[in-house]
Amino acid sequence: MPTALDQRIEAAVGYGVEELRRHRDSGLLDAPHAALADAYRELVVAERDVTFYRVRLARLASSELPVDQALFARIERTLDQLATAAAVRDAKRSVAAAALAPIEADAPRQAPPQIATKDVAALLAIAQGAKLHEHLVTHRLAVATPTRTRISYAQLQHLEEMGLVARDTAHPVHAGQPVTLTDAGRAVLTAPRRAGPPGTTPAPLPPALPAVSRTRR
Structure with missing residues (x-):
């Protein structure tokens, strides 16, 4: 209407x-x-x-x-x-x-930075809810999401450096630290489509991921 x-x-x-x-x-x-x-x-x-x-x-x-x-x-x-x-x-x-x-x-707002497609996928997964966990035996850090999108700790640090995500450090890592989008991260996902500069990967927004996780079998 x-x-x-x-x-x-x-x-x-x-x-x-x-x-x-x-x-x-x-x-x-x-x-x-x-x-x-x-x-x-x-x-x-x-x-x-x-x-x-x-x-x-x-x-x-x-x-x-x-x-x-x-x-x-x-x-x-x-x-x-x-x-x-x-x-x-x-x-x-x-x-x-x-x-x-x-x-x-x-308006016009400052254009959000162009980021790689894999980073867009990571932001979309984090938007559904994510936590950083530390394995009790190996002490390896990994991000768990409902969509089971693979997000390495290095990629999480990269997104943090760009100011797109933030961790709630009030929670211990072994129990899971919530990871959320910042305003800048949300702006990247909701920004109009733009062609990236030479040598970068455009970041078109995929369809919104469902809130219900899909378990691989």
Whole structure:
């Protein structure tokens, strides 16, 4: 369901509103963008209600129903429902516009760095939940993720140096240190597609990985 803010949102965030909603469902957005996505979702619902009552009114006016007091009552009731839906839609639009304003003020945002495809895959896996573990016998460090994506400790350090992930060092390594995306890491995953400079691997965003792990057999 298109809205009056679609083009403004796409211009401010750098990608379409459907992708914004997917990023929100995947938990990849920072607080301002998450608030915008939530407000936009409510606006779409309100816009759908306006369309519903508008179509109903058109059917009543163009149908072969007898022109009597019952029809007048149905038209009047539908007009009231349409007016209420439009008022709700206008209020939701104002909320969405207020959430969009600070993002528009910051646009264009600084382009996130281009990173290798394997690093994008690692960030996607970490977004689903990840922990750094130390093996009790070998003392080898490894990152465990629900998607079983292989992330070496060296790659984790590389992502940390880039400021894309962070560890909760309040937890001991043998029990598992939670690894999460930073705002910069989320920005990499939600950034518009760009061609990388010569000698680098572009980092297109794969489809969001399911939250449920798939156990290899």
